[in-house]
Amino acid sequence: MQFTRRTFATALAAATLVAGAGSALAQGSYPDKPVRIVVAFTPGGPTDVVARLIAQKLTTKWGQQVIVDNRPGAAGVIGSEAVARSPADGYTLLMATAGNLTVNQHLYKNMKFDPVKDFTPIAQTAGVDFVLVTQPNAPFHDVKELVAAAKTKPGTVTSATSGNGGAPHLAAALFENEAGVDLNLVPYKGTADAVNAVLGGQTQLDFDAASQVVPQIKAGKLKPLAVLGAKRSPLLPGVPTMAEAGLPKYNFSNWFGLVGPAHMPREVVEKLQKDLTEVLKDPELHARYQMLGLQAPTATSAAQFANLIQADSAKWASTIQLAHIAAE
Numbered sequence: 001m002q003f004t005r006r007t008f009a010t011a012l013a014a015a016t017l018v019a020g021a022g023s024a025l026a027q028g029s030y031p032d033k034p035v036r037i038v039v040a041f042t043p044g045g046p047t048d049v050v051a052r053l054i055a056q057k058l059t060t061k062w063g064q065q066v067i068v069d070n071r072p073g074a075a076g077v078i079g080s081e082a083v084a085r086s087p088a089d090g091y092t093l094l095m096a097t098a099g100n101l102t103v104n105q106h107l108y109k110n111m112k113f114d115p116v117k118d119f120t121p122i123a124q125t126a127g128v129d130f131v132l133v134t135q136p137n138a139p140f141h142d143v144k145e146l147v148a149a150a151k152t153k154p155g156t157v158t159s160a161t162s163g164n165g166g167a168p169h170l171a172a173a174l175f176e177n178e179a180g181v182d183l184n185l186v187p188y189k190g191t192a193d194a195v196n197a198v199l200g201g202q203t204q205l206d207f208d209a210a211s212q213v214v215p216q217i218k219a220g221k222l223k224p225l226a227v228l229g230a231k232r233s234p235l236l237p238g239v240p241t242m243a244e245a246g247l248p249k250y251n252f253s254n255w256f257g258l259v260g261p262a263h264m265p266r267e268v269v270e271k272l273q274k275d276l277t278e279v280l281k282d283p284e285l286h287a288r289y290q291m292l293g294l295q296a297p298t299a300t301s302a303a304q305f306a307n308l309i310q311a312d313s314a315k316w317a318s319t320i321q322l323a324h325i326a327a328e
Contacts, residue, residue, distance in 0.1 A: 030090055031062055031091065032064070033064070033091065034067055034091070035058070035062075035064065035065075035090070035093065036066075036092050036093065037051050037069065037094070037258070038071055038082060038093065038094050039051045039068055039071070039072075039095050040071055040072060040073075040077070040078060040079025040080050040094070040097075041070070041072050041076060041079070042072045043070050046128065046209065046256075046294075047095055047097055047256060048068065049292065050095060050126050050294070051068045051256075053288060054066075054095070054125055054258070054276070054279065055067070055068050058275065058279060061275055062275075068095075075099065075107075075108075075166075076100045076104060077104060079094065080094060080113065081111075084118040084261055085113070086261050087261065088120070088261040088262060088264045089264070089268070090260060090264055090265065092260065092261065093258055093260045093272075094119070095258060096119075096256065096257050096258070096259050097257075098253075098255050098316075099167065099254075101115045101309050101312075101313070102309055102312040102313040102315075102316050103165065103316050105313070106313075106317050107165045107320065107326065115309075117262060118262050119259040119262060120261065120262055120263065120269060121257070121259055121302050121305040121306045121309060122257070122258040122260060122269055122272050122273055122276070122305065123257060123273050123276045123297065123299065123300050124255055124256070124297035124300060124304070124308060125255075125258055125276065125280070125297055126256045126289060126294045126295065126297055127253055127254070127294065127296070127297060127298065128210075128253070128254040128255060128256070128293070128294060128295070129209070129227060129228075129233040129293040130167070130171055130207060130209055130227070130228040130229065130252055130253075131207075131209075131210050131214070131217075131224050131226070131227055131236065132171075132175075132206075132224070132227075132228060132242070133198060133205070133208065133213050133216075133222040133223060133224050134198065134204055134205050134206075134222070134223050134225060135199075135204065135222065135223065136220060136221070136222070136223045138204060138223060140225075142225060142245060142246075143225050143242065143246050144245070146225060147247075151180070154182040155182045155183070155184050157183050157184065157204055157205065158183070158186055158202075158203040158204050158205065159172045159183045159184070159185050159204065159205035159207065160186050160188055160193075160194035160195070160197040160198055160203040160206045162187075162188060162189075163187050164187055164325065164326070165320075167207075167254050168191070168194060168206065168207045168208050169185065170252070170316065170319060170320075170325075171228055171252045173185075173320075173322075174252055175207065175242075175247075175250065177319060177322055177323070178247050178249055178250045179250075186202070186203050191208060191209070191212050192212075194206050195208060195213060195216065198222065199216065199221055206222075207228065209254070209293065210227075210233055210236070210293030211292050211294075214235050214236065214293060217236065224236055224239045225239075226241060226242045226245040227239050227240070227241050227242070228241075228250070228251070228252035228253075229241065229253045229295070230243070230251050230253070235293050253312075255299075255308070257297070257308075258272065258276065269302055273300070273301060273302060276300070277300050280300070
């Protein structure tokens with residue numbers, strides 16, 4: 001499925017659609033029963049952690065229970081589809097990732113839902129810092145030296161990934177596109193295995209979430225070459241961004257965001273967006289974000305979030321096509 005002006009307009013309209021007259025939700029009673037946030041991944045991962053932090057704060061704010069429901073499988077497709085097929089009353093939401101909404105559609109040809117038409121964007125909830133790391137004794141000391149080494153011997157510089165089509169794989173593929181190099185991408189069963197491959201010297205690089213590699217950086221077991229986003233990470237203030245390191249167009253950002261089924265009432269979307277904005281200003285939540293290598297969200301309105309989804313989908317469609325990535 002490709003984004004067009006028509007499908008984007010549909011997504012934006014879904015975020016602002018007004019419910020029919022007489023709806024109890026339109027009278028300001030939301031939420032008057034428990035709200036469920038579906039996480040399409042296993043407990044304990046970063047998506048789950050963010051969902052539980054948000055759920056805890058919303059529970060306190062509303063005086064109404066917000067439950068996290070883990071429904072893993074098929075790279076997030078199973079949980080996402082469950083939410084897309086739920087009633088659009090605001091009581092079943094999805095803690096989505098960039099993968100759910102902007103990547104999977106270009107990897108899986110037989111998805112049973114449309115990530116644009118079947119969801120109502122509410123707001124981004126966090127940005128995720130990613131870092132390019134290598135071994136302390138690697139033959140390259142910065143990104144420019146890495147690019148030079150990869151161009152001298154194409155296909156010989158190895159990079160671990162957490163699996164085909166995962167965030168580290170996409171980050172590495174984007175690096176290949178922007179730097180004009182060919183890396184030898186080695187898939188592992190998960191992030192922990194990919195990090196261990198670099199630690200053990202089986203591969204030379206890993207493009208991974210800061211939360212996964214910062215402890216090893218602090219311990220001197222991994223060397224950071226660059227932060228992959230537009231801003232430096234507060235966890236690694238001395239490490240340059242990829243743009244600062246010599247690739248001005250490179251910007252890899254992963255994120256989490258809250259969405260619901262299509263055609264949610266406008267009043268519910270507005271209340272969720274307003275309350276999320278307040279919750280995200282909580283000092284305790286901000287401190288937890290910093291510890292986890294998370295950035296404050298930038299797309300905090302439904303319209304901004306819809307724009308982010310559109311832009312990222314276009315970027316990943318191009319990257320996936322150029323790198324010939326397909327779901328396993």
